[in-house]
Amino acid sequence: MSSATELLAAPTAKVLAVAQQAKLFRGLADPSRLAILEALRLGALSVSEIVAATGLSQPNASNHLRCLSECGLVAGEPRGRFVYYRLTDPRIGELLALVGELLEGTARNVDSCENYRAD
């Protein structure tokens, strides 16, 4: 954890908020999960449909869906043998759109960033 002095004291609401924000961003900080969220922007999909739309392996997609569910970004609804996932909030689409706009204006050099290499 950060060595921020605030964290040495009892965690303030602000510190907790930052930690939660970091977690949410971490949920988004993976190409596979972003691909899943993009696929879900058009409507609910089953796991198999998500696998087909993203090219992910089935266990990999399932793992990422669990992660996204636990972060509250998606929710699964079992219907027989299928589980249909959907975005929990339309603002998630807004968030992705805003980041797209930011990338056009500022983070042109993200691709050259050595810390986060897209292998």
Add this chain to the structure above:
Amino acid sequence: MSSATELLAAPTAKVLAVAQQAKLFRGLADPSRLAILEALRLGALSVSEIVAATGLSQPNASNHLRCLSECGLVAGEPRGRFVYYRLTDPRIGELLALVGELLEGTARNVDSCENYRAD
């Protein structure tokens, strides 16, 4: 990297966009970097001022600032022995605000997310 079939072919603009978005989110996916960005919302600060505002160690703050610079989220301006950092785009503040709103509505359980533990 993701085994997405699109990536096996020549990367499309879409795939590259997702990879860039993931990188930008990864830049934001750390409490220390978020604390830095929050501090900079009020105006440009030197490295020492950022250290004071966040409680981070100097090398740690410097590393994170380099990361944020390379992602295009902040820019440093040397003035004598000081380097003043600022946000490169006001929409970064909007992004943080939107995530704050999302957290109020959906990701209430982020704190319980086992994949991303704030140690």
Add this chain to the structure above:
DNA sequence: TCGACATATCAGCTCCTGATGATATATATC
């Protein structure tokens, strides 16, 4: 009940991430 299909979970592996302490480099002042 059995077989097929859909989904979730697991073990193991590799690579990445974020921190620290030490230190190098740059700038300003005397």
Add this chain to the structure above:
DNA sequence: GATATATATCATCAGGAGCTGATATGTCGA
């Protein structure tokens, strides 16, 4: 030139993240 301060870089470490292949579990239809 020497010293102090500010900042950047490095080596090292511990822990986390993301993937695969195997497999367990649940549902549906015959």
